[in-house]
Amino acid sequence: MAAQAASFAQGSALLHFTRNGNFGPGGSELMVVERGEGPYVFDTHGNRYVDGLSSLFCAQIGYSYGEEMGTVAAAQLQQLAFNTMWGTAHPPALELADKLAGLAPDGIDRVFFTSGGSESVEAAWKIARQYHVANGEPQRLKAIARHIAYHGVTIGALSFTGVPAYKEPFGPPAIYTRHVSNTNGFRSELEGEELTAKLLGEIEDVILEEGPETIAVIIAEPVQNAGGCLVPPPGYWPGLRRLADKYGILLHADEVITGFGRLGEYFGVTRFDTTPDLITVAKGLTSAYAPMGAVMVADKVAAPLYEDRRTLLHGITFGGHPLCAAIALKNLEIFERDGVLENVHAREDGLRERLEQLQEDLPIVGDVRGAGFFWAVELVKDEDNTRFDADERERLLRGYMIPAMLEAGLIARADDRGDSILQIAPPLISDDDVLDEIVEKMRTVLVGAQQELALV
Numbered sequence: 001m002a003a004q005a006a007s008f009a010q011g012s013a014l015l016h017f018t019r020n021g022n023f024g025p026g027g028s029e030l031m032v033v034e035r036g037e038g039p040y041v042f043d044t045h046g047n048r049y050v051d052g053l054s055s056l057f058c059a060q061i062g063y064s065y066g067e068e069m070g071t072v073a074a075a076q077l078q079q080l081a082f083n084t085m086w087g088t089a090h091p092p093a094l095e096l097a098d099k100l101a102g103l104a105p106d107g108i109d110r111v112f113f114t115s116g117g118s119e120s121v122e123a124a125w126k127i128a129r130q131y132h133v134a135n136g137e138p139q140r141l142k143a144i145a146r147h148i149a150y151h152g153v154t155i156g157a158l159s160f161t162g163v164p165a166y167k168e169p170f171g172p173p174a175i176y177t178r179h180v181s182n183t184n185g186f187r188s189e190l191e192g193e194e195l196t197a198k199l200l201g202e203i204e205d206v207i208l209e210e211g212p213e214t215i216a217v218i219i220a221e222p223v224q225n226a227g228g229c230l231v232p233p234p235g236y237w238p239g240l241r242r243l244a245d246k247y248g249i250l251l252h253a254d255e256v257i258t259g260f261g262r263l264g265e266y267f268g269v270t271r272f273d274t275t276p277d278l279i280t281v282a283k284g285l286t287s288a289y290a291p292m293g294a295v296m297v298a299d300k301v302a303a304p305l306y307e308d309r310r311t312l313l314h315g316i317t318f319g320g321h322p323l324c325a326a327i328a329l330k331n332l333e334i335f336e337r338d339g340v341l342e343n344v345h346a347r348e349d350g351l352r353e354r355l356e357q358l359q360e361d362l363p364i365v366g367d368v369r370g371a372g373f374f375w376a377v378e379l380v381k382d383e384d385n386t387r388f389d390a391d392e393r394e395r396l397l398r399g400y401m402i403p404a405m406l407e408a409g410l411i412a413r414a415d416d417r418g419d420s421i422l423q424i425a426p427p428l429i430s431d432d433d434v435l436d437e438i439v440e441k442m443r444t445v446l447v448g449a450q451q452e453l454a455l456v
Contacts, residue, residue, distance in 0.1 A: 024226060031406065036063025039427040039434050041411070052081070052412040052424040052438040057225075057257045057374075058288035060381065061334055062427040068290045068326055074324040075082055083319040085113060092325035098295065099332060105275040112291035112312075113320030117256035117282035118152030120218075124278045124295045125175065126314045127305075128217050128250050134304030137248070141217035143175055144206060144249075146182040148227040148418040151219060151254055160219050162265040162415050163212050163226060167242045178339070182224050183232045184418075186367040186378060187385060192233055200239040212247035217278075219252040222268035228367050228421035237272035244277070248421030252278040260284030261335065261428045263372035264344040267296075271371065277301050287331045292324040317434060323326050340428045344372050345434060351375065351426075354439040362443070364450045373428055376443075379420040381455065392453070400452045410441035422446070 014020055015030075023030045035042040039062045042049050055059060077091065082170055084089045097111040110454055112127065114120045119431040125143070132140040142158060145151065151160040159173035160184075162174040167173065180202050203250065207215055215282055218240060224230035258268030260281065267279055278301065282293030305312050318324075335341065350370070355375055359365040366380030379396065381388055388396060393416045401414040401422065413423040423443075449455075 003210065011101045019439075021041070022451065032378065038062050038064050039430050042402055044208055047223075047409070049409050049411050050437050050441065051136065051409060052410055052426055052441075054373075054425050054427050055288060055411075056283075057262060057425050058283040060284040060428045061331065061338075062260050062288040062429045063332060065287070068429070069330060072326050072330045073290075073323055080322050083322060084315075084317060086315050088319075090322050090325075092322045092329060093319050093320035096325045096328050099329065099367065100294065101264055104296050105267065105270055107275055107298050108279060108296045110297040111212045112295040112297060112314075113325070114282070114316050114322075115291050115318050115324075116293045117280070118154040118157045118411050119316060119319075120152055120217065120280035120282055120293040120295050121152045121157040121160065121254060122258060122318070123314055124219075124252055124280050125217065127136075127295060127297060127312070128252070128278065130273050130313060131250065131304055132216055134310065137213065138416075139214055140249075141176060142210055142214050143177045143216060144218045145177050145179050146220055146224065147179045148182055149219075149221065149224055150226040150417070152222075152256075158355075165407060178210060180206055182230050183229045183236060184224075184227055186369070186419075189455060193235060196233045196235045196239060199233070199236060202244065203240070204385050207243065207249070209245055212249070215247065215249045217250050218244055219254055220319050222272060223263060223371055225257050226415075227418040227421055228378055228415065229292075229371070229374055231369055232272060237274035239268060241274050241276070250278060250434070251276040252280070254280050256280055256282045257425075260287075260331075260374070261344055262374050262425065264341055264348060265372075266341070285314060285331070286324060287334075290321075290324040290327040292321070292328055293319045338429070339445060343430075344428050346433065347350045347430070348372055350432065351435050354435065358439065358446065360442060362446050362450065364446055364453075364455055373426050373430070375425070376421045376423040377446075379422060379446075379449070381453075393420055394447060404445045405441070408441045408444050410438065410445065412438075412442065417443055 022028050033041045033042045034044050039051055041049050080090055084164040084446045100111050103111045112123055114123055145160040145162055147162045149162040151157050155174045159175035159177045162179045181199055185191055190198055240251055253269040257266055263271055277298045279296035286292050355368045359368050364379050365377045366385045370376055397414040397416055405412055
């Protein structure tokens, strides 16, 4: 098995968002996952890991539905292996579009299919632009997004992403975007409605500075991922809706991560009593049993696309692929049949309490934040919540925590896009025993981190 793993490490694949040189000759051994079962995955050495990150927020229902998905896939491939959505359609995509429209907030009744998250964000921008052009406002060329937010890395979506290190090598953004404060309340002097008022006031100031007539879209995740599960303060999303309506701007909820149960709802924004104009999804749409994404579009936004002689000037070859659509339909059937959303609702408070106990017990945990099955703990140096500097983050997160988590049999995310974060997003089928296991493994790793940095 060791020889097999080494051959993978020295193979031809370029790994995504990875320091590829780490796994070359003389480097670290590459972890190669070959099997999954429930909330667990197994590497080529037979080591078992609890997947506390749902394979990057994707594997909502875990890894034990392969037989069902395979049956659906085989049937679809025998009936129709492929057809585009360019001027034609096929039954699985049409059925899925109707299903999604039925699950979406009222007024979100149109669905454009893509192959993944970045594609969905790109498509949403182009649909928004066509809406504004059709309304005689072609000057609406700008967007508002949030600092540290991640919305994808294709050239258009990268414009909205608020992580400078991801953007700088690729030159000026394709879309002019103003980034405003995110909703991280940790260390803020304000909280609750006062924090909401400050954040919304900043956005309105930016709108007025740029010219309301030039802003096309405000894009935000219901709970922001990068920076560590940043939950909005009360009234924030209704406030975004009011600002968008006041100035003729479209409101885009990016739910690539938060959609399909991650926050306990099909669409996380519904937790915050708001209906946006555009919703982008991917990941959990199929629970990663196939690659697929979509843009959910409000009737008013889609209306110009049905006018005589008007063409939707965007298309993706594999968008709405019949195989992926069939798997997405089965995924949604499993959600309903097996009570996936109900499981998240029933166990959310208990997961929060477990994590808050870590904060109470361990000095390195400065903050706990999140919702549903989407949580982060922020790591700090001392009781004053001092941030780690760049060298300390390198030592803590990459040097210690990543290998320590694998040693403990835990897959989670040690991240420093902003602050030092340990993030979890368990499969939505996880029971109390699995959640206990995840949090106890976190505890083991965090205790070791304190010792590594001589914090205790």
